[in-house]
Amino acid sequence: MAMTALDANRAKAQVANKCNLEISNIKKMTIWGNHSPTMYPDLDNAEIKGESASGWINDQNWIESDFLRIVQQRGKAIIDARGASSATSAANAAIDTVKATLSETPADDWFSAAVLSDGSYNVPEGLIFGFPLKTDESGKVSIVQDLPISDYAQEKINLTTQELLDEKNDIKDLL
DSSP: OOOOOOHHHHHHHHHHHTTTTOGGGGEOOOEEOOTTOOOOSSSSSSSTEEEEHHHHHHOOIIIIIIIIIHHHHHHHHHHHHHHSSOHHHHHHHHHHHHHHHHSSSOOTTOEEEEEEOGGGOOOOHHHHHHHHEEEESSSOOEEEEOOOOOOOOOHHHHHHHHHHHHHHHTTTTGO
């Protein structure tokens, strides 16, 4: 498992700021793919007060340019501004991920982390990939299935998938 909670928390913060809401109002935030500048924060399936976050925001230009860029580049921006990484934010996200895997996920939410792909959403099996996840009452973590994926989102998911495949290929001699 790899952590994308840091990116999901950053995405929620951007949405909360844009909509003048508390972060707790943003649910079902998914970071698809890699913890890198190709990650895709999904606002179509994220929700604000039970409605699609992208519909609530109703500003596709902001979503596709400002929001995407800010979330994808937030780590770099923090390092550039502070001269150091956001260790506290990363530690908080690690704690969030552990907590999410140790307790049943509320019915109206899910969390984001990277797990070994089982082929869901056409992501090749064996890649460690960010997905929407739920933990059931027995403690089993599973990928949320059958979410609608727009053509735009699929393009972004394909881009981050290809990056991970390229990285895997680059180290194939080490495996």
